[in-house]
Amino acid sequence: MSALPFSELAARIRARFPAVAERMSENRQPWLLVPAADLLAVCQLCRDDPELDFASLCDLTGWDLLRYPAQPPSDAIVVAYYLHSLRHRHHLTLKALAPRACCTLPSVSAIWPAAIAFEREVYDLLGVQFSGHPRLTRILLPEDWEGHPLRKDYAYPAAYHGVPHARAGQWFEDGPARAPAGAAPPAGGAA
Amino acid sequence: MSSDLLIENQHGERMRLSMGPQHPATHGVLRLLIDSDGEVVSRAVPDQGYLHRAIEKIGECVEWAQFVPYTDRIDYVCAMNANLAYCVAVEALLNSDPATAVRVPRRAECLRVIVAELNRISSHLIAVGAMAMDLGAYTPFLHGLAQREAVNDIFEKLCGQRLTYNYVTIGGVAFDLYPGAEQEIASFLDRFEEEFRRFNQLITNNRIFRERCAGVAPVSAEEAIAWGLVGPNLRASGVDWDIRRDEPYGIYGELGVRVPVGRGYAGARGRVGDCYDRYVVRLLEIEESVRLIREALRLLPPKADKPSDPLGGHQADVGKQLRKPPRGEVRVRTEAPRGEMGYVIVSDGGKQPYRVRCRTGSFSAVGIFEHLMRGIFLADIVTIIGSFDIVVPEIDR
Amino acid sequence: MKAAEDSIVTTAVDEFLAWGKEHSLFYLLFATACCGIELMQTGGPRYDVDRLGMIPRATPRQSDLMIVAGTITHKMASRVRTLWEQMTEPRWVVSMGSCANSGGPFSKWSYSVLNGVDKYIPVDVYIPGCPPRPEALIDGVMALRERVRRYRTLGIRDRDPYVVAGHEAPFGSHPGKEREATR
Incomplete structure (x- = not known):
C-alpha cells in the first residue's frame, strides 16, 4: 500500500530483466525502454508482482519517430504503455520500439484486456502489427483504407x-x- | 458487403442484425453487429469509426493554441472539460522546463472549476436523460434539456457559444465573468436543486425503470480495472478513484471532492456495477458538482478594478513559451464527465505539437461491450449502451 | 420538366397536399456529431419544433426530411446515401452545420472527412455555423417549408439550394416572410 518511486520500480524490473534500460525524456520524464523480446514477460511481471501491482493499463499509444529530432535519428514507431496501480497509486511508463522494416510487437491483450481496443487503434493509425492479438483489424478507418495516417510520411x-x-x-x-x-x-x- | 445485409438468416435459427450506424439508441453513429438466437444475444461486436475525423492528425498540423477548438469537437457534450484537459496538459509540458514555466492566475483556476463543473452537470443530464429516453421514458429527457438550456445561457453570455466554447485557454481562460454572473450561477444552482428533486421523483425511483436496469450487465471491480473503464463507469463498480481527488489538478485539491461509488443501489435485485449503479453514480456526481461550484464561487478572488496585467488578470501570457516549448513529452490525466481524459503530448520544440494523443472514457467503454453483451436479452443492449454514456466522437475522435 | 409544368393543370388537390406536407415535416432522427445536440435541443422544451409539425422519426421510411446534423466521414457517406434512398418522395435534405456543408474545420487537414454531404445527396437548404443555433435551424426549416409549399406532383420542385443568411437573404428573413409581407 505504498507508492514506489520510479528508481525502485525500475530496479525491481531490471533485477529480473537486465536488458530493460532506464531512460529519461528531454523534459525529465522517466521511462523504461523494453526490448520487444522481453515485453510480454515484463508486462506480466508488472501486473502480477504484488509490490508493483499494475492492474490497470491507462493508455497504450504510439508515435512515429521519423521526423523527431532524436539522437541518434531513428525511423522506428514508439509504442508507449502507461501503467497505473490503483492499490499503490504509482505510475510507470514502458516503451517499446517497432522498427519500420519489421513493424511487429507482441500483443499484451492477454494481460490487460483493455489493450484489445488500444492495440487495434495503434495498428490502424500507425501500422504496428501485434502478434497474438485476437482480432487485429482496422478499428476507425474502413477496411479498405490504404496506409496508416499517423505515420509522418503518410500521403x-x-x-x-x-x-x-x-x-x-x-x-x-x-x-x-x-x-x-x-x-x-x-x-x-x-x- | 455481405456483412452489411440488414438481416441474414442462418439456417433459420441464428440471426445477424446490424444495429446502427443510424439508430436512435446508439447515441450517434456507433454500429453493433449482433448475432442473436431469438431474443437472446449470443454475440455483439461493436463497429466504430463512422465519425473518425482525424483530430489527432490535425493536432500535428496546427499550432499549440489553435488545437483548443478541436478539443471542443472531441467531446461536445462537455466541451469545457475537453478544453481543460488539453490546456492542463500543455501547461504541464511548459512547466516541465523552468525557462518556459507558466503560472495560471488563481481567478482563472476558480473559473475553470466553475465552468467545468457546470458542464459536468449538463453532460450528466444528457447522459441520464438519454438513458431514460432509450428505455422509453421521454419526459425526463426533456426536463434534462430544459436545465441544460439554462447552463447554455450562462455559457453563451460568458463566451458567446452554446456548445463548442473554446473558453479555457492555455494559461487561463478567454474571458472574465460578465457582470452579475456570480448571482446568476448561484440562483441557477438553487433552482436546479429543486428541479433535480423533481427529476428524481419522475424517473429514478420509477419501478419500471429500476427493474429494467437492476442487475443488468454488472461489471465487477476487477473486470472494470482490467478493461480500462474510467470515470463514473469505474466508480459504479465500487472502485473509489477520482482523478480530481487523487491526482488533483488546478484547485481541485483544495475543494475536497467527495467521490460516490456504486453499492448496488437498485435494492434486492441490484448488483454492484449494474446499469442502475452507473445511472445513480452520475446523479450523485451532479449533486457533488453543485457543491463544488458553490465552493469555487466562494474561493473566487475578487476581480481587480484596474488590472495591472494587460491581459486582464484571468490569462497568463504564454505567447513566447508556445513559440518555443520544451522538447519532450508529458502525460496528464483529467477527470471529464465520461471519465479520464488523458493527453499524451510529444513536443519536438516546434510551434506545433509533434503528437497529440487523447485517451477518452468512451473508447474503453466500447471495448468492454463485446465482453458484456453475451447471453443477454436484445432489449438490454439499449440499457447497456445508455448506462455507459458513450459519446461517439469521443470513441472515434 | 418545363413542358410538363405547362401541360398539366394543377388543381386545388395538389395545393392541399402541399399544404399538408408543409405542416407535417417529419424529420429523420439522424445526428452524427456536435450539431446533433443542437438538433436535440431544437426539439427540446425551449425551441420546440413540434409546434411546426416536425416530429422525429427513427426510420427513414416514415420521414420527409433529413437533417444532416454533423460531420460525414468517408466511412459514413455511403450509409447516408442509403438512408436518403430509403426515404419516400418527396424528400428534402437540410445540411446543418459547416461540416455537412463543406467539411468545416476538418476540411483542410483531415484525411477521413467528406468535404460536403452534397457530394452524395442533393441538398435543399444549407445552414452555416459550427454548430448553428437552433434559431438558424428553424430559419432554414421555414425556408424549406416555402419550397415544400411550391412542390407539385410529378416532382416539380425548386432545384437551387437555399443558404441561410446567404448574401441574398439577410439573417432572420426568408422567402416565406417576404411572401407574408406582400400578401
Missing part, C-alpha cells in the same frame, strides 16, 4: 471510392459525384 489520398477528397469543383449529380475536369460548378452547388 493524403486524392479520392476514396471515386469521391475526390478536395472540395473545389464538386457537386452532387444524381449519384456520388464524379466531376469532369475543368467543368464549372452549377450555381449555388458549392455554397
Whole structure:
C-alpha cells in the first residue's frame, strides 16, 4: 500500500530483466525502454508482482519517430504503455520500439484486456502489427483504407471510392459525384 | 458487403442484425453487429469509426493554441472539460522546463472549476436523460434539456457559444465573468436543486425503470480495472478513484471532492456495477458538482478594478513559451464527465505539437461491450449502451 | 420538366397536399456529431419544433426530411446515401452545420472527412455555423417549408439550394416572410 518511486520500480524490473534500460525524456520524464523480446514477460511481471501491482493499463499509444529530432535519428514507431496501480497509486511508463522494416510487437491483450481496443487503434493509425492479438483489424478507418495516417510520411489520398477528397469543383449529380475536369460548378452547388 | 445485409438468416435459427450506424439508441453513429438466437444475444461486436475525423492528425498540423477548438469537437457534450484537459496538459509540458514555466492566475483556476463543473452537470443530464429516453421514458429527457438550456445561457453570455466554447485557454481562460454572473450561477444552482428533486421523483425511483436496469450487465471491480473503464463507469463498480481527488489538478485539491461509488443501489435485485449503479453514480456526481461550484464561487478572488496585467488578470501570457516549448513529452490525466481524459503530448520544440494523443472514457467503454453483451436479452443492449454514456466522437475522435 | 409544368393543370388537390406536407415535416432522427445536440435541443422544451409539425422519426421510411446534423466521414457517406434512398418522395435534405456543408474545420487537414454531404445527396437548404443555433435551424426549416409549399406532383420542385443568411437573404428573413409581407 505504498507508492514506489520510479528508481525502485525500475530496479525491481531490471533485477529480473537486465536488458530493460532506464531512460529519461528531454523534459525529465522517466521511462523504461523494453526490448520487444522481453515485453510480454515484463508486462506480466508488472501486473502480477504484488509490490508493483499494475492492474490497470491507462493508455497504450504510439508515435512515429521519423521526423523527431532524436539522437541518434531513428525511423522506428514508439509504442508507449502507461501503467497505473490503483492499490499503490504509482505510475510507470514502458516503451517499446517497432522498427519500420519489421513493424511487429507482441500483443499484451492477454494481460490487460483493455489493450484489445488500444492495440487495434495503434495498428490502424500507425501500422504496428501485434502478434497474438485476437482480432487485429482496422478499428476507425474502413477496411479498405490504404496506409496508416499517423505515420509522418503518410500521403493524403486524392479520392476514396471515386469521391475526390478536395472540395473545389464538386457537386452532387444524381449519384456520388464524379466531376469532369475543368467543368464549372452549377450555381449555388458549392455554397 | 455481405456483412452489411440488414438481416441474414442462418439456417433459420441464428440471426445477424446490424444495429446502427443510424439508430436512435446508439447515441450517434456507433454500429453493433449482433448475432442473436431469438431474443437472446449470443454475440455483439461493436463497429466504430463512422465519425473518425482525424483530430489527432490535425493536432500535428496546427499550432499549440489553435488545437483548443478541436478539443471542443472531441467531446461536445462537455466541451469545457475537453478544453481543460488539453490546456492542463500543455501547461504541464511548459512547466516541465523552468525557462518556459507558466503560472495560471488563481481567478482563472476558480473559473475553470466553475465552468467545468457546470458542464459536468449538463453532460450528466444528457447522459441520464438519454438513458431514460432509450428505455422509453421521454419526459425526463426533456426536463434534462430544459436545465441544460439554462447552463447554455450562462455559457453563451460568458463566451458567446452554446456548445463548442473554446473558453479555457492555455494559461487561463478567454474571458472574465460578465457582470452579475456570480448571482446568476448561484440562483441557477438553487433552482436546479429543486428541479433535480423533481427529476428524481419522475424517473429514478420509477419501478419500471429500476427493474429494467437492476442487475443488468454488472461489471465487477476487477473486470472494470482490467478493461480500462474510467470515470463514473469505474466508480459504479465500487472502485473509489477520482482523478480530481487523487491526482488533483488546478484547485481541485483544495475543494475536497467527495467521490460516490456504486453499492448496488437498485435494492434486492441490484448488483454492484449494474446499469442502475452507473445511472445513480452520475446523479450523485451532479449533486457533488453543485457543491463544488458553490465552493469555487466562494474561493473566487475578487476581480481587480484596474488590472495591472494587460491581459486582464484571468490569462497568463504564454505567447513566447508556445513559440518555443520544451522538447519532450508529458502525460496528464483529467477527470471529464465520461471519465479520464488523458493527453499524451510529444513536443519536438516546434510551434506545433509533434503528437497529440487523447485517451477518452468512451473508447474503453466500447471495448468492454463485446465482453458484456453475451447471453443477454436484445432489449438490454439499449440499457447497456445508455448506462455507459458513450459519446461517439469521443470513441472515434 | 418545363413542358410538363405547362401541360398539366394543377388543381386545388395538389395545393392541399402541399399544404399538408408543409405542416407535417417529419424529420429523420439522424445526428452524427456536435450539431446533433443542437438538433436535440431544437426539439427540446425551449425551441420546440413540434409546434411546426416536425416530429422525429427513427426510420427513414416514415420521414420527409433529413437533417444532416454533423460531420460525414468517408466511412459514413455511403450509409447516408442509403438512408436518403430509403426515404419516400418527396424528400428534402437540410445540411446543418459547416461540416455537412463543406467539411468545416476538418476540411483542410483531415484525411477521413467528406468535404460536403452534397457530394452524395442533393441538398435543399444549407445552414452555416459550427454548430448553428437552433434559431438558424428553424430559419432554414421555414425556408424549406416555402419550397415544400411550391412542390407539385410529378416532382416539380425548386432545384437551387437555399443558404441561410446567404448574401441574398439577410439573417432572420426568408422567402416565406417576404411572401407574408406582400400578401
